[in-house]
Amino acid sequence: MLQKDAQRLSLLLLLTPFLLWILLLVVLPQLGIVGISLREKVGPRQFTFGLANYLAFVQEPIYWNTLLRTAVMSILVTFLALLVGFPVAYYIAKIAPYRSQTALFLLCLVPLWVSDLVRAFGWIVLLRETGLISGALQAIGIIKGPIELLYNDATVVVGLVYTVVLFMIVPLVSTLNGMDNSLLEAGHNLGGSRITVFRRIVVPYAMPGIVAGCIIVFMMTAGSYLTPILLGGKNSMWFTEQIYDQFITRYNWESGATFGVLLLAFTSFVVWLGLRLTGQKLATTVAKD
């Protein structure tokens, strides 16, 4: 009996910090922004319940265009990151000899830990009008005057892919590492061409890693702030920038909270759709790495 009470007490002791954390810092704050997004300002310090903030979002093309633009670019970045990252992950996991495998993987991990700010700053040093690339192009005589490579969409995409591609490679390497080479051998022995083996064996095997990578990358891109702002400049039209603008610059918390809820709802929907289409589960996908 005593034993059982002690068990229950210790369970309670372990549950308390978890529940306090998850309720006070995750669940209630999220509900808080939902709550604040549903109130309308009718006078100074006077509010009523209503959907006016959401209506304002729908009626103002700038707002929903920005969300749409953020979404489309995030999907593009996710796709490019997969395209760029897969060959690298395949090489590290399957082709490289064991010793350089570890070294290459670590090489991939080091920039992963460098702050976004430093990476964006590096790109600025390279790409701005007085930057390295512009200077180098002038020196070899390809262009005459200085050229501004910042502040356009292509640069933002290149910078975003750079920021997130490592988060694609890490889960891909983990999954591909588990793949037995005899599967490939069997595929070849049964007469499959290189492409068939890749499409029918490698890709299905790597699917959990692909899905995990895509989810992490998509969420990171859609929620990123620094890279689009610093590389895209004033015209970057990124949705997180709108949220910041409403909250801090205009002090319109109702509208900012609405945007926050919309961003979260939208990205969750895309992730849910991705999981649904590929038959994976969130907890197993994200928690694995």
Place this chain on the structure above:
Amino acid sequence: MNVAALQSRAFRLIYKGYLVAFFAYLAAPLLAAGVFAFNDSQFPALPWNGFTLDWFFSDTEPKIGMFHDRRLMRGLQTSLYVGIIVSAMAVAVGTCNAFLFERRDFPFKSALFVLLVIPLVIPGVIIGISVLVFASMIANGVEQALGQDWSILRPGLTLVILGQFSFLTTITSLVIAARLRKFDISLEEAALNLGASRPRVLATVTLPFLAPALTAAFLVAFLVSFENFNTTLMLVGSDAPLTITMYDRMVKVGSTPVLNAVSLFLMVGSGILALLSVVLQRDKAPPGSAT
């Protein structure tokens, strides 16, 4: 013969070339940010005017090195302060969570595990605004009910710490739980059979086994906290951590090589800490499981 390898020679060459290009792409901005810290010029750009360490150590205008720049140094101190506190908190709660989810059964366990993971997929900006909004709601409530001003719940370091803590705990929980899963429970049973009390078993058997994961979790949490920008930006008050100070400098003042010096400092520091955390967690597992 390695069947995963490519047989055609031309294709192999293209593949190698691609890999070289990829790693060059990875390195380029980091090199650009780092190298110009040593350029003896007012701007982080060509031409190269010669090697100098002024952007680190000089204490005279116009080239104030980062170690004599009062605002940057205060930012660094704030970052260290926030990082240490928040990592200690996240490791403490993360350890409890690891034991809770690895060792215990309770109602709604799998649903609660999903809740545990969720902060990882919420964008940092939204974590920031949600903590800001919730803290203000409480502060306003207190003000109306009691007439007291709880300034601790207004933007400032406390909120920065709470905001970062809210998602770092997920990371530490997962790192520590992964290690706890590998623990052979019969070791604990043996110690108990030999007459050790539960707390003693925890202190002499289980926690020493977990120590590498606890250290690694602390390092990872510290790194992520130190480099965090999005959540911090929403919650920061007058004391700004280093990333915010650096961003302000970039946007408002324009860049001088002192920012390159800070970048290099951050790269070297985080590189060392990251390697340390990877080494600690490795224990001869194949790469890939090392994260």
